[in-house]
Amino acid sequence: xxxxxxxxxxxxxxxxxxxxxxxxxxxxxxxxxxxxxxxxxxxxxxxxxxxxxxxxxxxxxxxxxxxxxxxxxxxxxxxxxxxxxxxxxxxxxxxxxxxxxxxxxxxxxxxxxx
Amino acid sequence: xxxxxxxxxxxxxxxxxxxxxxxxxxxxxxxxxxxxxxxxxxxxxxxxxxxxxxxxxxxxxxxxxxxxxxxxxxxxxxxxxxxxxxxxxxxxxxxxxxxxxxxxxxxxxxxxxxxxxxxxxxxxxxxxxxxxxxxxxxxxxxxxxxxxxxxxxxxxxxxxxxxxxxxxxxxxxxxxxxxxxxxxxxxxxxxxxxxxxxxxxxxxxxxxxxxxxxxxxxxxxxxxxxxxxxxxxxxxxxxxxxxxxxxxxxxxxxxxxxxxxxxxxxxxxxxxxxxxxxxxxxxxxxxxxxxxxxxxxxxxxxxxxxxxxxxxxxxxxxxxxxxxxxxxxxxxxxxxxxxxxxxxxxxxxxxxxxxxxxxxxxxxxxxxxxxxxxxxxxxxxxxxxxxxxxxxxxxxxxxxxxxxxxxxxxxxxxxxxxxxxxxxxxxxxxxxxxxxxxxxxxxxxxxxxxxxxxxxxxxxxxxxxxxxxxxxxxxxxxxxxxxxxxxxxxxxxxxxxxxxxxxxxxxxxxxxxxxxxxxxxxxxxxxxxxxxxxxxxxxxxxxxxxxxxxxxxxxxxxxxxxxxxxxxxxxxxxxxxxxxxxxxxxxxxxxxxxxxxxxxxxxxxxxxxxxxxxxxxxxxxxxxxxxxxxxxxxxxxxxxxxxxxxxxxxxxxxxxxxxxxxxxxxxxxxxxxxxxxxxxxxxxxxxxxxxxxxxxxxxxxxxxxxxxxxxxxxxxxxxxxxxxxxxxxxxxxxxxxxxxxxxxxxxxxxxxxxxxxxxxxxxxxxxxxxxxxxxxxxxxxxxxxxxxxxxxxxxxxxxxxxxxxxxxxxxxxxxxxxxxxxxxxxxxxxxxxxxxxxxxxxxxxxxxxxxxxxxxxxxxxxxxx
Numbered sequence: 001x002x003x004x005x006x007x008x009x010x011x012x013x014x015x016x017x018x019x020x021x022x023x024x025x026x027x028x029x030x031x032x033x034x035x036x037x038x039x040x041x042x043x044x045x046x047x048x049x050x051x052x053x054x055x056x057x058x059x060x061x062x063x064x065x066x067x068x069x070x071x072x073x074x075x076x077x078x079x080x081x082x083x084x085x086x087x088x089x090x091x092x093x094x095x096x097x098x099x100x101x102x103x104x105x106x107x108x109x110x111x112x113x114x
Numbered sequence: 115x116x117x118x119x120x121x122x123x124x125x126x127x128x129x130x131x132x133x134x135x136x137x138x139x140x141x142x143x144x145x146x147x148x149x150x151x152x153x154x155x156x157x158x159x160x161x162x163x164x165x166x167x168x169x170x171x172x173x174x175x176x177x178x179x180x181x182x183x184x185x186x187x188x189x190x191x192x193x194x195x196x197x198x199x200x201x202x203x204x205x206x207x208x209x210x211x212x213x214x215x216x217x218x219x220x221x222x223x224x225x226x227x228x229x230x231x232x233x234x235x236x237x238x239x240x241x242x243x244x245x246x247x248x249x250x251x252x253x254x255x256x257x258x259x260x261x262x263x264x265x266x267x268x269x270x271x272x273x274x275x276x277x278x279x280x281x282x283x284x285x286x287x288x289x290x291x292x293x294x295x296x297x298x299x300x301x302x303x304x305x306x307x308x309x310x311x312x313x314x315x316x317x318x319x320x321x322x323x324x325x326x327x328x329x330x331x332x333x334x335x336x337x338x339x340x341x342x343x344x345x346x347x348x349x350x351x352x353x354x355x356x357x358x359x360x361x362x363x364x365x366x367x368x369x370x371x372x373x374x375x376x377x378x379x380x381x382x383x384x385x386x387x388x389x390x391x392x393x394x395x396x397x398x399x400x401x402x403x404x405x406x407x408x409x410x411x412x413x414x415x416x417x418x419x420x421x422x423x424x425x426x427x428x429x430x431x432x433x434x435x436x437x438x439x440x441x442x443x444x445x446x447x448x449x450x451x452x453x454x455x456x457x458x459x460x461x462x463x464x465x466x467x468x469x470x471x472x473x474x475x476x477x478x479x480x481x482x483x484x485x486x487x488x489x490x491x492x493x494x495x496x497x498x499x500x501x502x503x504x505x506x507x508x509x510x511x512x513x514x515x516x517x518x519x520x521x522x523x524x525x526x527x528x529x530x531x532x533x534x535x536x537x538x539x540x541x542x543x544x545x546x547x548x549x550x551x552x553x554x555x556x557x558x559x560x561x562x563x564x565x566x567x568x569x570x571x572x573x574x575x576x577x578x579x580x581x582x583x584x585x586x587x588x589x590x591x592x593x594x595x596x597x598x599x600x601x602x603x604x605x606x607x608x609x610x611x612x613x614x615x616x617x618x619x620x621x622x623x624x625x626x627x628x629x630x631x632x633x634x635x636x637x638x639x640x641x642x643x644x645x646x647x648x649x650x651x652x653x654x655x656x657x658x659x660x661x662x663x664x665x666x667x668x669x670x671x672x673x674x675x676x677x678x679x680x681x682x683x684x685x686x687x688x689x690x691x692x693x694x695x696x697x698x699x700x701x702x703x704x705x706x707x708x709x710x711x712x713x714x715x716x717x718x719x720x721x722x723x724x725x726x727x728x729x730x731x732x733x734x735x736x737x738x739x740x741x742x743x744x745x746x747x748x749x750x751x752x753x754x755x756x757x758x759x760x761x762x763x764x765x766x767x768x769x770x771x772x773x774x775x776x777x778x779x780x781x782x783x784x785x786x787x788x789x790x791x792x793x794x795x796x797x798x799x800x801x802x803x804x805x806x807x808x809x810x811x812x813x814x815x816x817x818x819x820x821x822x823x824x825x826x827x828x829x830x831x832x833x834x835x836x837x838x839x840x841x842x843x844x845x846x847x848x849x850x851x852x853x854x855x856x857x858x859x860x861x862x863x864x865x866x867x868x869x870x871x872x873x874x875x876x877x878x879x880x881x882x883x884x885x886x887x888x889x890x891x892x893x894x895x896x897x898x899x900x901x902x903x904x905x906x907x908x909x910x911x912x913x914x915x916x917x918x919x920x921x922x923x924x925x926x927x928x929x930x931x932x933x934x935x936x937x938x939x940x941x942x943x944x945x946x947x948x949x950x951x952x953x954x955x956x957x958x959x960x961x962x963x964x965x966x967x968x969x970x971x972x973x974x975x976x977x978x979x
Contacts, residue, residue: 046172
């Protein structure tokens with residue numbers, strides 16, 4: 001189970017990462033996240049939507065309502081240029097945290113493996 | 115039976131308890147719920163379980179709402195994606211169009227609003243210009259903050275006359291004094307070539323031009339006043355005396371006595387200077403006496419160090435005169451009066467700054483009255499805009515949008531009104547300047563403070579007039595408005611409108627009371643028995659030549675049958691005010707008190723129509739009268755002598771007897787009480803400066819011409835200068851008269867603006883009740899009955915206004931009248947008259963409108979209903 005703070009920090013990069021693969025809508029985004037984490041991540045689904053709105057206000061994503069044949073109307077989100085940039089920098093940040101964690105763990109012989 | 119739609123409806127209601135769930139978010143979350151439900155069903159859950167699982171997945175409403183609220187906080191500076199932009203240029207244009215349409219369609223109300231606001235603003239601007247000018251006095255001196263007048267106080271009276279020798283000793287004793295100068299008021303007859311002109315100016319010390327900013331056009335400020343003969347003329351005076359000639363170095367004969375040499379030319383003195391002069395000369399003309407005498411004759415200005423604390427310094431110097439002037443044991447306190455306070459604060463009694471506040475109050479009152487008109491009309495006529503507001507709200511306008519729209523409209527009207535007001539000010543300024551004796555200008559282009567004034571006026575007016583209607587109108591509920599075509603019955607500030615009308619008329623009635631009281635007080639002053647007869651008395655100024663010739667001149671003048679009496683004195687009766695220490699029988703010389711004195715010629719009391727109560731006047735039959743005294747009642751009261759006649763009386767060491775008591779008379783203006791005065795024959799104290807000639811009222815010009823020829827026979831080198839004594843008296847009240855005039859006109863304008871508003875309200879009332887009037891007429895009501903019906907509402911408001919205005923007016927006028935030592939009473943009829951005037955004008959206004967409505971053919975008004 002992830003800590004609350006880690007969840008809070010990872011929500012936005014996760015959404016960006018999913019949307020970098022193409023436009024998507026809220027329910028589907030959550031299903032993808034859940035699938036990837038095998039139930040280790042517990043989101044209150046409804047809380048995704050305010051986050052999405054905030055990201056739209058920040059200009060990282062764009063949204064539009066679409067009505068596809070045979071389904072109900074859904075709001076689809078697309079990543080913007082700015083969002084792609086944000087994703088890149090998030091990736092770099094996470095990577096450097098990960099690198100640091102790895103290095104520090106190796107230099108301490110008493111440490112357990114991760 | 116499980117009903118999905120009903121369950122979702124219930125669930126949605128739960129969400130809607132939180133205001134943050136706007137439509138988009140709600141639809142999105144609902145879609146999610148449905149997807150989750152479908153997924154649950156797909157893995158084989160029954161309907162109920164699938165729904166409960168889906169609801170659990172979506173999560174509790176309050177947590178989603180909390181998350182969404184974070185967005186709102188973020189959105190303080192960025193609009194949420196579900197809101198339209200804050201400013202939409204197209205919408206602003208639409209607002210402007212709507213406003214202009216309303217102005218065009220409701221011409222009467224627009225004219226009332228704009229005219230009222232324009233008059234209010236114009237009055238406000240005039241008064242603000244006047245106030246700005248009053249406050250600007252003496253501020254053009256760079257040192258004005260640090261310059262003070264020294265003011266002695268004798269027996270509780272402060273006087274702006276200092277001992278001649280004070281200045282030098284004062285500066286030597288106190289290191290806080292950087293520079294000091296005396297100023298002696300003089301009127302010189304200036305003679306150059308054949309030209310003789312009378313000029314008012316001052317003799318000053320060398321520091322004068324260094325302390326004050328009176329720039330020189332010619333000459334060096336360090337040296338222009340360095341010698342006894344130095345003379346600095348203003349440009350205007352120099353041009354009058356010398357024409358095109360260069361005056362520098364020329365000799366001018368002053369008062370036929372001094373040969374003065376023009377050493378410098380000063381720029382003309384600004385009008386907002388409390389020191390006014392045509393010329394400056396040197397105090398050295400006083401000679402030895404100027405350095406040693408402790409006679410109270412000159413003003414003294416001291417420039418203090420920047421860091422001197424006035425109250426402390428004042429304490430330190432208060433005993434200064436007593437330390438130095440050992441002639442008497444009289445207690446003289448020395449005070450300081452900062453230069454910045456000279457114009458608006460008086461030495462004794464009420465400060466003129468009271469009138470600055472009073473007029474500011476009137477300015478604000480008139481503008482507020484105009485704003486009240488606006489508020490009343492806007493709220494009363496809100497029906498006409500109700501549908502528009504409803505429509506705007508339906509298509510997405512929020513309350514702040516409507517507020518902005520209506521505030522914008524009131525600003526638009528304010529700006530239009532300001533344009534009209536500026537035009538009015540330009541139109542009225544010459545007349546106003548004439549009444550107020552000012553030279554005010556409205557300089558829009560080049561003057562930042564004027565621009566600020568104008569912008570401030572618009573902002574004040576727009577906000578004051580617009581905010582309440584904007585808030586009220588924007589709170590209409592679209593459902594009510596669109597269904598009924600008008601806001602719910604009792605909305606629209608019904609009570610507030612009444613309160614505002616009452617307030618408006620209270621202010622108007624108070625102003626009217628003020629006008630009547632001021633007029634009565636001025637009338638009282640003009641006609642009060644002041645103890646002397648100032649009518650048909652010609653006053654001729656005596657120059658040096660005439661003084662010498664007075665004895666021969668007097669019998670010559672008396673020969674004319676139109677001349678009743680001739681006498682002379684050292685000062686005008688309006689400016690008796692020279693303090694001298696006196697004692698009398700039963701009181702030792704060490705217990706001096708001071709009284710004002712006047713030295714006069716024989717026949718003085720007879721010529722001026724003053725009444726001798728006891729004893730007799732000075733007479734040539736008693737040679738010892740040159741040593742004797744005549745006292746006024748107040749002086750006798752001060753001595754406490756029961757039988758004053760024949761008692762010893764002494765000024766300084768000049769002992770004599772009291773031979774007569776003259777009835778009290780008003781020497782100075784009625785602002786101050788009558789002081790103690792004693793008279794001596796001028797054979798003893800100095801010489802005369804004025805001749806008084808009591809003439810018959812018939813053929814005055816011929817008598818004046820006769821006087822002129824006689825005077826010029828005896829003094830061919832002098833000027834013939836004369837005035838009438840009643841003019842000299844009336845001059846004392848010139849500023850009272852001026853203020854009364856300004857006040858009167860402004861009150862008239864306030865009444866006008868109030869009535870404008872009332873006219874609007876009456877029109878509205880008539881319009882609203884057209885159908886009612888029609889039905890009443892059909893059922894047999896007469897025109898007067900209908901008018902009585904409608905005016906009754908207004909009468910009640912006016913009655914309430916009277917009830918409030920009378921005590922308020924009494925309180926204010928009582929305070930104002932207290933500035934006069936002698937004053938008219940506040941009779942009840944004054945209040946009744948003011949109230950009745952207001953009611954009459956208001957009723958006339960209302961009837962003017964209602965009459966038309968009441969007479970209209972009921973068929974016309976009912977046909978359309």
